[in-house]
Amino acid sequence: MPELRKDPVVGRWVIIAKERAKRPHDFIIPEEKTKGGFCPLCPGHEYSTPPEVLAYGRPPEAPPNSPGWTVRVVPNKFPALRIEGELWKEGEGIYDKMNGIGAHEVIIETPNHHETLSTMPIDRLVQVFWAYRDRMVDLSRDPRFRYVIIFKNHGRAAGASLEHAHSQLIALPVLPLRMNQELRGTKMYYDYKERCIFCDIVHQELRDGKRVVCENHEFVAICAFAPRQPFEMWIIPKKHHSDFRTIDESQLRALAEIFSEVLKRLDTAIPRCPYNFVLHTAPLREPYLEHYHWHFELLPKLTQIAGFEWGTGFYITPTSPEDAAHFLREIKLSEGGQ
Numbered sequence: 001m002p003e004l005r006k007d008p009v010v011g012r013w014v015i016i017a018k019e020r021a022k023r024p025h026d027f028i029i030p031e032e033k034t035k036g037g038f039c040p041l042c043p044g045h046e047y048s049t050p051p052e053v054l055a056y057g058r059p060p061e062a063p064p065n066s067p068g069w070t071v072r073v074v075p076n077k078f079p080a081l082r083i084e085g086e087l088w089k090e091g092e093g094i095y096d097k098m099n100g101i102g103a104h105e106v107i108i109e110t111p112n113h114h115e116t117l118s119t120m121p122i123d124r125l126v127q128v129f130w131a132y133r134d135r136m137v138d139l140s141r142d143p144r145f146r147y148v149i150i151f152k153n154h155g156r157a158a159g160a161s162l163e164h165a166h167s168q169l170i171a172l173p174v175l176p177l178r179m180n181q182e183l184r185g186t187k188m189y190y191d192y193k194e195r196c197i198f199c200d201i202v203h204q205e206l207r208d209g210k211r212v213v214c215e216n217h218e219f220v221a222i223c224a225f226a227p228r229q230p231f232e233m234w235i236i237p238k239k240h241h242s243d244f245r246t247i248d249e250s251q252l253r254a255l256a257e258i259f260s261e262v263l264k265r266l267d268t269a270i271p272r273c274p275y276n277f278v279l280h281t282a283p284l285r286e287p288y289l290e291h292y293h294w295h296f297e298l299l300p301k302l303t304q305i306a307g308f309e310w311g312t313g314f315y316i317t318p319t320s321p322e323d324a325a326h327f328l329r330e331i332k333l334s335e336g337g338q
Helices: 122-139 177-193 197-208 249-269 307-312 321-330
Strands: 003-006 013-016 054-056 071-075 089-092 095-098 103-108 147-154 166-172 212-215 219-223 233-237 275-280 295-300 315-317
Touching (some): 103 122, 122 249, 197 219, 212 249, 219 249, 249 295
Antiparallel strands (some): 003 013, 054 071, 103 166, 147 166, 275 295
């Protein structure tokens, strides 16, 4: 019998189609053909990107926009929004619009063309998350921006247009719909119970254990109770923090460690698995919220969104989160793989 489940934060319903149950080996991911040729993100090709806004790893005497970096952040050459200009809004009858002010940046995660987040050393994964935090802090000084979204598309099926490992950042002059939904849902829960719903999720999942993939002293990784995709995972701080910008050095390293483990387990369970992840954090102008809790959501791209999903807002997934978590927990990582 299929099962309907409701996301406790935003109220979205999903269908767990148990008759279609799939194990990891049932998801066949075709091997992607590498394009080869010129890569604008590789060292030595810095001239082919806009001038960098941040870089780590070079010796102090090295000039900007030269090789020797370990993480590099540049404006997107073809931005969705542009940083130049003043923000204006206007109405057109019942319709509202504004000019496309924002920032769109590319975080080049590694100088090594074939390296991924799951294969890079923890110390350099720490640098990637530092870059996220440092760019958010810098962009939050711009009064035009209300929200910064950080996301990654890994694999062509997940929307990656370049093979070289990178993630993206977009600063927005408005709050995204999904963030409004999360803020509304978490505030309703807090007003009713005087507790953060994500704190309650962490406590219940750690107590039950059946959807926990892994944990460390700062974070827990769980398979979402009402997943939109098979093997959807959330990585959540165990302690209440609403704003990713407040993360400290110890927490950031723990985040890199659990992220590395989650991606290694996913890579082992479903080789070449395409995925998206998104950082969910408080709005720039509301950094300290009792009812909100920052976290990452990681969605493997294993099923197609089609007419039923677009027409209803429901998602259908053939793998229960309890089974997914069990598969991922049972994977034996190699020595030093965690």
